[in-house]
Amino acid sequence: MSIRDLASHLNISIGTVSRALNGRSDVNAETRRRVLEAAAELGYVPNQSGRSLRQGTTNAIGFMVETNSETGTHGDSFFSSIYVGVQKEFAAHHLDLVVLLCPSDDDPYDYLRRVVARRFVDGLFISAIQRHDPRIDFLIEREIPFIALGRSLSGGSHPWIDLDFEGVATKAVNRLVARGHRRIGLVTPGTELNLGYVFADAYRAALSANGLAYDPGLLVRSEQTSEEGGYHAADALLALDQRPTAMLLVNEIMAIGVYRRLHEAGLTPGRDMAVIGLRHSPQARFLSPALTCFDISLIDLGRRLAQGLLASMPAYRDSQPFGLVQEVWPMELVAGESDPPPR
Amino acid sequence: MSIRDLASHLNISIGTVSRALNGRSDVNAETRRRVLEAAAELGYVPNQSGRSLRQGTTNAIGFMVETNSETGTHGDSFFSSIYVGVQKEFAAHHLDLVVLLCPSDDDPYDYLRRVVARRFVDGLFISAIQRHDPRIDFLIEREIPFIALGRSLSGGSHPWIDLDFEGVATKAVNRLVARGHRRIGLVTPGTELNLGYVFADAYRAALSANGLAYDPGLLVRSEQTSEEGGYHAADALLALDQRPTAMLLVNEIMAIGVYRRLHEAGLTPGRDMAVIGLRHSPQARFLSPALTCFDISLIDLGRRLAQGLLASMPAYRDSQPFGLVQEVWPMELVAGESDPPPR
DNA sequence: CAGCGCACCGAAAACGTTTGCGATGCAGCA
DNA sequence: TGCTGCATCGCAAACGTTTTCGGTGCGCTG
Numbered sequence: 001m002s003i004r005d006l007a008s009h010l011n012i013s014i015g016t017v018s019r020a021l022n023g024r025s026d027v028n029a030e031t032r033r034r035v036l037e038a039a040a041e042l043g044y045v046p047n048q049s050g051r052s053l054r055q056g057t058t059n060a061i062g063f064m065v066e067t068n069s070e071t072g073t074h075g076d077s078f079f080s081s082i083y084v085g086v087q088k089e090f091a092a093h094h095l096d097l098v099v100l101l102c103p104s105d106d107d108p109y110d111y112l113r114r115v116v117a118r119r120f121v122d123g124l125f126i127s128a129i130q131r132h133d134p135r136i137d138f139l140i141e142r143e144i145p146f147i148a149l150g151r152s153l154s155g156g157s158h159p160w161i162d163l164d165f166e167g168v169a170t171k172a173v174n175r176l177v178a179r180g181h182r183r184i185g186l187v188t189p190g191t192e193l194n195l196g197y198v199f200a201d202a203y204r205a206a207l208s209a210n211g212l213a214y215d216p217g218l219l220v221r222s223e224q225t226s227e228e229g230g231y232h233a234a235d236a237l238l239a240l241d242q243r244p245t246a247m248l249l250v251n252e253i254m255a256i257g258v259y260r261r262l263h264e265a266g267l268t269p270g271r272d273m274a275v276i277g278l279r280h281s282p283q284a285r286f287l288s289p290a291l292t293c294f295d296i297s298l299i300d301l302g303r304r305l306a307q308g309l310l311a312s313m314p315a316y317r318d319s320q321p322f323g324l325v326q327e328v329w330p331m332e333l334v335a336g337e338s339d340p341p342p343r
Numbered sequence: 344m345s346i347r348d349l350a351s352h353l354n355i356s357i358g359t360v361s362r363a364l365n366g367r368s369d370v371n372a373e374t375r376r377r378v379l380e381a382a383a384e385l386g387y388v389p390n391q392s393g394r395s396l397r398q399g400t401t402n403a404i405g406f407m408v409e410t411n412s413e414t415g416t417h418g419d420s421f422f423s424s425i426y427v428g429v430q431k432e433f434a435a436h437h438l439d440l441v442v443l444l445c446p447s448d449d450d451p452y453d454y455l456r457r458v459v460a461r462r463f464v465d466g467l468f469i470s471a472i473q474r475h476d477p478r479i480d481f482l483i484e485r486e487i488p489f490i491a492l493g494r495s496l497s498g499g500s501h502p503w504i505d506l507d508f509e510g511v512a513t514k515a516v517n518r519l520v521a522r523g524h525r526r527i528g529l530v531t532p533g534t535e536l537n538l539g540y541v542f543a544d545a546y547r548a549a550l551s552a553n554g555l556a557y558d559p560g561l562l563v564r565s566e567q568t569s570e571e572g573g574y575h576a577a578d579a580l581l582a583l584d585q586r587p588t589a590m591l592l593v594n595e596i597m598a599i600g601v602y603r604r605l606h607e608a609g610l611t612p613g614r615d616m617a618v619i620g621l622r623h624s625p626q627a628r629f630l631s632p633a634l635t636c637f638d639i640s641l642i643d644l645g646r647r648l649a650q651g652l653l654a655s656m657p658a659y660r661d662s663q664p665f666g667l668v669q670e671v672w673p674m675e676l677v678a679g680e681s682d683p684p685p686r
Numbered sequence: 687c688a689g690c691g692c693a694c695c696g697a698a699a700a701c702g703t704t705t706g707c708g709a710t711g712c713a714g715c716a
Numbered sequence: 717t718g719c720t721g722c723a724t725c726g727c728a729a730a731c732g733t734t735t736t737c738g739g740t741g742c743g744c745t746g
Contacts, residue, residue: 002702013726018704028724045460049395050702053731058392060441067427080423084410087444096463098403099442101430117388120439288631345732356696361734371694393732396701 006044010034021046061090061309062121064100066108066128078298079127082149085302086125093316095122109134116144123309125149129160131194145313147305147325152194157324159308161301163278164328165195168294169202169248170209171333172276176246177210179341181274183218185244187233187254190221199250218244222254230254234261245342246274255291255338274339278331290336301329349387353377364389404433404652405464407443409451409471421594421641422470425492428645429468436659438465452477459487466652468492472503474537490652490668495537500667502651504644506621507671508538511637512545512591513552514676515619519589520553522684524617526561528587530576530597533564542593561587565597573597577604588685589617598634598681617682621674633679644672 003021007014012031019027020035038044052058063086065079086097098121102111108128112135115121122145126135129150136154139146148160176184186203188196204214220236222229233254237244238261249255255277259269269275270289279293308325310316346364350357355374362370363378381387395401406429408422429440441464445454451471455478458464465488469478472493479497482489491503519527529546531539547557563579565572576597580587581604592598598620602612612618613632622636651668653659 003704004702014703015705015727016725019725022704024705026724031724043460045457045462047396047702048461048463049392049401050731051704052392053390053396053701053733054703054705056731067430083442083444087410087446091446097442097444099426099440101426101440103430103434114388117386118391119388120391346734347732357733358697358735359695362695365734367735369694374694390732393701394734396703396731397733397735399701 001042001044002047003044006035006038006042009042010038056119057122057315058120059094060096060098060121061086061123061125062098062100062115063125064102064108064112064115064127067101067103081298082302082305085299085304086306087302088299089303089306089310093310093319109138113138116142122315123313125305125309129194130192131197132192133194145309147309147312149305150193150195151198157326159312159325161305161308161325162198162328163195163296164330165199166202166205166328168278168331169199169206172248172294173203173206173210175333176248176274176276176339177212179274179339181246181342182212183215183242183244183246184212185218185220185237185247187220187222187230187237187247187249187258189225189250190223195250196221203248215242225251225254227253227257227260230257231261232257234258238262238265238267244273246276246339249275249277252277252279252287252291252293255287255293259287270336270338270340272343274342276339279334287336287338289338292336292339293334294331295334296329296331304329344385344387345390346387349378349381349385352385353381399462400465400658401463402437403439403441403464404429404466404468405441405443405458406468407445407451407455407458407470410444410447424641425645425648428642428647429649430645431642432646432649432653436653436662452481456481459485465658466656468648468652472537473535474540475535476537488652488656490648490655492648493536493538494541500669502655502668504648504651504668505541505671506538506639507673508542509545509548509671511621511674512542512549515591515637516546516549516553518676519591519617519619519682520555522617522682524589524685525555526558526585526587526589527555528561528563528580528590530563530565530573530580530590530592530601532568532593533566538593539564546591558585568594568597570596570600570603573600574604575600577601581605581608581610587616589619589682592618592620595620595622595630595634595636598630598636602630613679613681613683615686617685619682622677630679630681632681635679635682636677637674638677639672639674647672 003014003017007017016027016031017035020032021039048059063083083097090097100115102108124139124144124146126146127149129148129152131153133152133154136148136152136158137156140156140158148158151160151162173184186200188199190196200219207214217240220233222233230249230253234257237247247258249258255275258275262269262273267273275291277291277293279295307320307322311320311322311325346357346360350360359370359374360378363375364382391402406426426440426442433440443458445451467482467487467489469489470492472491472495474496476495476497479491479495479501480499483499483501489501491501494503494505516527529543531542533539543562550557560583563576565576573592573596577600580590590601592601598618601618605612605616610616618634620634620636622638650663650665654663654665654668
């Protein structure tokens with residue numbers, strides 16, 4: 001059931017059929033009606049490979065995420081919700097979302113180059129942005145549409161959306177200081193992810209704005225951002241001569257490990273230690289005491305990412321009222337019971 | 344940089360280049376070496392569209408999952424780990440995994456038909472298998488390779504892997520009965536998902552094997568399998584004249600809601616009520632008291648699914664030592680502190 | 687030397703689609 | 717009538733690849 005079958009069934013040329021199906025203006029209204037009717041009747045659907053070959057476009061968009069081969073998660077379900085938002089935005093454009101899982105033992109840059117070389121996707125979402133991320137320059141140079149989930153120091157102007165770490169640090173520190181805290185620890189990723197640097201800078205600025213000195217010992221860079229990572233980060237903070245009375249975490253998964261370590265030290269989280277985190281997954285509501293955290297509307301973030309990508313793709317730019325998307329994503333503080341005043 | 348450029352650069356025909364790249368035997372060893380060298384040097388990578396068009400194959404495999412548009416999750420990170428396992432198995436075959444998110448307001452059968460019609464994938468994983476699932480007959484009839492994550496009553500022999508609900512029900516009920524429980528509630532999905540029926544049958548069989556009568560009131564079918572669903576299921580069980588002393592849940596997300604409802608009723612989970620669940624996500628370790636649950640090695644399950652699919656695809660069958668995969672996936676009980684004897 | 691088989695390679699068709707170009711017919715206008 | 721312009725459509729090329737078919741040259745055998 002190709003376009004040829006459809007044409008011979010209607011006794012017209014394949015060119016006319018193609019034009020009718022694609023809504024071109026130079027085809028008679030009655031002819032178009034007959035074509036669409038026959039297509040529906042015979043169950044004709046265009047072959048994507050043929051179309052891609054001719055147009056040089058695949059109608060597929062890749063979302064590149066990095067895999068943790070050991071735990072088997074990629075982003076702790078962080079991305080699942082983002083996908084949904086992207087999909088919602090893509091539905092109207094007949095675009096397919098292709099999740100590209102870069103294995104952790106593979107170099108993200110090499111992986112990306114292979115994907116691009118295969119011409120498998122028309123555009124890309126990239127995440128886990130490094131401080132100096134070669135993928136960005138590569139994509140800009142090749143003129144491949146993309147949007148980054150996260151900022152980078154890499155040169156060139158390109159679309160990106162990042163979480164509002166400045167806002168988080170400011171609100172969290174202000175809140176803790178208002179409650180009487182003076183020694184506030186921060187746990188960020190210890191990898192070359194740029195967000196660790198951004199978060200740390202925002203944290204230092206927030207401390208300074210509150211007239212507090214920055215103590216390097218209170219900044220823990222954790223290789224893992226998992227429960228294990230949280231455990232060890234709490235361990236490091238508790239080992240200090242002058243312990244902090246509050247901890248600010250980059251996600252809420254680490255809070256599980258922090259709670260565990262606190263309990264082992266005979267401390268009760270939310271009483272002997274204040275904890276604030278960022279919420280990545282809806283399942284975070286379990287923690288007891290309830291974690292005070294910053295809520296991310298991930299579906300909306302996904303939608304916005306999709307809009308930003310479409311706006312940078314010539315074929316879809318007209319459908320988007322936006323220009324170059326470069327913005328931070330605001331987050332709302334959800335008060336829990338984990339950050340009381342110090343004892 | 345097409346195969347034509349490569350050929351003219353080497354002063355040989357494109358056919359020879361293609362044969363050399365694809366490892367055909369009818370090409371001189373020296374010629375092959377030169378071709379591979381030039382391909383690497385010039386950075387040539389075959390165009391997937393051209394290849395797909397000629398061969399009628401796309402090198403892409405779809406994984407169809409259903410989306411919950413409200414919460415934004417699809418399977419509570421259940422699938423994230425499965426993807427990783429699939430990807431591990433696919434890596435050697437140069438297959439791409441395409442995640443196909445069926446919106447919740449779309450009919451899965453219609454969605455599947457559109458995907459198939461577009462010839463976008465060579466094979467499919469389907470999940471969320473209904474009791475009578477029209478997708479299965481459709482795929483069998485069209486001779487499209489697939490494997491189902493879940494059993495179904497739909498006719499025809501096809502590859503599938505399902506969780507070992509019989510084993511779960513037997514072990515859980517035996518364990519609870521051995522500890523003195525006599526009234527054990529079961530919470531299963533209230534939708535047409537087949538797993539709800541399978542689990543309920545296994546539960547009844549396990550009760551019977553222990554000489555216990557089946558009380559229909561103790562079987563709660565919950566529309567939602569989320570935290571909310573768990574809350575309401577616990578609500579229903581607590582409203583009974585004769586309350587159960589233990590609850591068996593279909594996943595651990597519901598346990599969050601169950602715990603909450605128990606606390607509201609002045610009951611302490613793991614003391615006034617025994618709770619056992621299935622573990623879908625590694626983050627489940629947070630619950631306090633620790634949930635006694637059945638652990639699923641999701642990465643391995645993903646690998647096995649991929650093997651089962653490959654074994655059913657003519658192009659890859661030879662690489663797999665397996666035949667038709669139809670099996671249940673064993674799960675190990677991880678003892679927590681949530682299922683003590685009744686008070 | 688004739689004949690045969692084999693290794694290797696080039697030519698060309700085919701996959702299904704889109705699109706530029708030209709052809710046709712017809713209405714409108716001078 | 718003759719010319720122009722427009723609406724509509726057919727023809728054919730092109731996208732990049734794989735694969736069949738046939739051809740060439742060589743070595744070997746009888």
